[in-house]
Amino acid sequence: MSDFSLSVQPRRSLSLHSTKVRGIFYQVLLAGSLSALALGIGIQTVSNMRARGIPLSFGFWNESAGFDINQTLIPYDTLSTYGQAFWVGVVNTLFVSLLAILLATLLGFVVGIARLSQNWIVAKVATSYVEIIRNIPLLLQLLFWYNAVLKPLPAPKWSIEIPGGIYLNNRGLIFPEVQLHPGAGLVALSSAAAVICCIAFWFYARRVQRRTGRQLPVLSVSLAALIVFPLLMFLAAGEPVSFIRPQLHGFNFQGGHQLYPEFAALLIGLSVYTGSYIAEIVRGGIQAVPKGQTEAACALGLSPGKTLRLVVVPQALCIIIPPLTSQYLNLTKNSSLAVFIGYPDLVQIFAGTVLNQTGAAVQVMAITLAVYLAISIVTSLAMNAFNRHFAIVER
Amino acid sequence: MTDQSLHPPIVNLALMPAMAPPADVRPGPVTWIKRNLFSTPFSAALTICFVLLAVWLLHQFLSFAILKAVWSGGREACSANPEGACWPFIAEKFDYLRYGAYPISERWRVDLTQAIGTILIVWLLWTKAPRRKLAAMLFFVFYPIAAFVLLRGVALLHLPVIDTTLWGGLLITLLMSIVGIVFSLPLGVILALGRRSDLPMVKAVCVTFIEVVRGVPFITVLFMANFMMPLFVPDYLTPDRLLRPLIAIALFSSAYMAEVVRAGLQAIPKGQYEAAKALGISYFDMMRLIVLPQALTIVIPSIVSTFIGLFKDTTLVAIVGIADFLKAIETARVDPSWAGPTISSTGYLFAGLVYWGFCFGMSRYSQSMERQLVRGHKS
The missing domain is CATH 1.20.5 (Single alpha-helices involved in coiled-coils or other helix-helix interfaces)
Structure with missing residues (x-):
């Protein structure tokens, strides 16, 4: 009779039919083949680099670079080292990315909201902008801005003059330099004090509202503080700020600050392109807020502006922020297209000029990749923390 | 007694004619x-x-x-007109923009390859077409081989070998994007399955690959392929200069494709997996017959958007010296014999129209697919 009972004991033998054994087998196989591949590539690379006389160390880091960079935010000259050139590249990449992120966000929010406008023509213009810009490669747009818009501007001698001492020509936008005199520190100090007062007042207003429901005029008080404090100090210290106007000497301008066309083209291109993506994200986020929320706010007697500001946007933000982060990262990565129009970013300086001069391809590429990975990891971590803080708590 | 008498006489039984709205x-x-x-x-x-x-x-x-554009005439007509586009310039450069320096007598091979590709893609994307499995099979297996034979040439078949340095223009752009999609889709599926695997080692390898590739710009991947790949392998194995960016584009887009496929896998209800396991279906059969067909159908719109991104990214291969469509425009517009005030703008306008046409068409397809999917789920 015992023959009829089914054996339910799992087999404990080490056969290939056991999922566990097979899993370990696959993983060992994968690890083995990957390490063999890495080892093979490593040995081959070292021998190839030796054969071609390419340096194997990071010794080039402290050697003199010997090339000049026309746009730097940190001190750099031809005698500086490759290491310093690297930092110039990193700072330039971060600078243009941050500015472009700011502009793209502004543009994206405006266009995204405009796409949902009741006004037919506003919605159509916004939609056309998104549909045109998203479907044209960023590189083409950058080349267009640089070669077809900014380069054909007149030479410095025939600059387009904008009131206020600003000149526009094919070398860029030249604007007055701000010069600080003693006493300017006091103005800066008073501005800082004004900011602190605003924050304190905001906290106080929030507490008052929580306790009593009374709303204090935060916006107008803050604006007043931010304008009046520094202005009073500015007048009291005897106007400690002056401007140096750019002057045309020979073929070029002297004095003043210069915004190079490469930088401007990259900034405009990145902002316009990413702005169209952000607009779509914003539109999606606002549409994802249930209609009942708007109707409830309306039923409670909130004005359309307040409904948008207090009910819809805070909820939409929770939906918008994760894809927005990935757009910011895309923008930062896309700033590497600077290499095509000659803006000295990390890729152009380091993975371009430095790589060609030193020939240390492996080291240079490893460092470049590490920088971009570090930027993306830091941004993701920051945004995850932000997201946790702002996620909608379902009750 | 009739029905009528039940109602008080004040009620008007006849329907009032509808009044016009205010x-x-x-x-x-x-x-x-x-x-x-x-x-x-x-x-x-x-x-x-x-x-x-x-x-x-x-x-x-x-x-x-x-x-105000110049429609006919030559260089003189264009340089005399600073206000409108110069279309004769595009007309003269048209063949160069399409084929690059591909020998004129062999250009029928490019046309044939593109025609076959178009037919297969239309067959594959047209949801009501019969035997789409066969189309997929042809597109992903037969077509790459046929394209290689036709474009590069095999001496045995009396097709002279054309060196890849001569390839250029729209041919390169289309080639890059087709290679990208043909190789990135299967690779992406494997990576996505690996990322959801229970085996920690497999998962770690896939996650690292996907996240590293997605964290760096495409330009650096191209640089790596161009400068480092020759260092990685013995001299006799060094890949062709066109093959290097092709490998880069396939690996790069496979990481993005993997994330798209993963979204599809996550959208499949757990019951599907459990039912398959309860029926005793093996892992690979479960994925091949039950999960992937559903998951891939859901993410067709996302696959198309990834493909649009890939198509736009092919413009970057110019950085490693490949003359794609945009690079051909760049070369053509600085041709000194065509120097004119609106040559650059005309070139960019034409390039913009071509890219926009391709991308807009694809995004429209993806949107209609999305609507179709939504309808399918409702019924």
Whole structure:
């Protein structure tokens, strides 16, 4: 009779039919083949680099670079080292990315909201902008801005003059330099004090509202503080700020600050392109807020502006922020297209000029990749923390 | 007694004729304009500003591209006209923009390859077409081989070998994107399955690959492929200069494809997996027959958007010296014999129209697919 009972004991033998054994087998196989591949590539690379006389160390880091960079935010000259050139590249990449992120966000929010406008023509213009810009490669747009818009501007001698001492020509936008005199520190100090007062007042207003429901005029008080404090100090210290106007000497301008066309083209291109993506994200986020929320706010007697500001946007933000982060990262990565129009970013300086001069391809590429990975990891971590803080708590 | 007498005589049983709605809600152009363009003073101001803006932009575009453009004639006509596009320039460079320096006598091979590709893609994307499995099979297996034989040439078949340095123009752009999609889709599926695997080692390898590739710009991947790949392998194995960016584009887009496929895998209800396991179906059969067909269908729109991104990214291969369509435009526009005031703008306008046409077509397809999927799920 015992023959009829089914054996339910799992087999404990080490056969290939056991999922566990097979899993370990696959993983060992994968690890083995990957390490063999890495080892093979490593040995081959070292021998190839030796054969071609390419340096194997990071010794080039402290050697003199010997090339000049026309746009730097940190001190750099031809005698500086490759290491310093690297930092110039990193700072330039971060600078243009941050500015472009700011502009793209502004543009994206405006266009995204405009796409949902009741006004037919506003919605159509916004939609056309998104549909045109998203479907044209960023590189083409950058080349267009640089070669077809900014380069054909007149030479410095025939600059387009904008009131206020600003000149526009094919070398860029030249604007007055701000010069600080003693006493300017006091103005800066008073501005800082004004900011602190605003924050304190905001906290106080929030507490008052929580306790009593009374709303204090935060916006107008803050604006007043931010304008009046520094202005009073500015007048009291005897106007400690002056401007140096750019002057045309020979073929070029002297004095003043210069915004190079490469930088401007990259900034405009990145902002316009990413702005169209952000607009779509914003539109999606606002549409994802249930209609009942708007109707409830309306039923409670909130004005359309307040409904948008207090009910819809805070909820939409929770939906918008994760894809927005990935757009910011895309923008930062896309700033590497600077290499095509000659803006000295990390890729152009380091993975371009430095790589060609030193020939240390492996080291240079490893460092470049590490920088971009570090930027993306830091941004993701920051945004995850932000997201946790702002996620909608379902009750 | 009739029915009638039950009602008090004051009730009028006959239906009243419908009255026209009040003037301000009556459907018509005036109401529409009032409601959609001039609902508030602010809205009216916006309307006026935006109408002016739109008219100005349209006028600029039309006068440059059509009204004031040079349609016939030669270089002289173009350099004399600083206000409109120079279409004879595009007409003369058209073949160069399509094929690059591909030998003229062999260009029929490019045409044939592109024709086969078009037929297969239409067959594959047209949801009502019969035997789409066969189309997929042909596209992903037979077509790459056929394209290689036709484009590069095999001496045995009396097709002279064309060196890849001669390839260029739209041919390269299409080749890059087709290779990207053909190789990145299967690779992406494998990576996505690996990322959801229970085996920690497999998962770690896939996650690292996906996240590293997605964290770096495409340009650096191209640089790596161009400068480092020759260092990685012995000299006799060094890949061709066109093959290196092709490998880069396939690996790069496979990481993005993996994330798209993963989204599809996550959207499949757990019950599907459990039912398959309960029936005793093996892992690979479960994925091949049950999960992947559903998951891939859901993410067709996302696959198409990834493909649009890939298509736009192919412009970057110019950095490693490949003459793709945009690079061909760049080369053509600085041709000294065509120096003219509007040559650059004409070149960029043409390039923009071509890229926009491809991308807009694809995004429209993806949107219609999305609507179709939504309908499918409702029924």
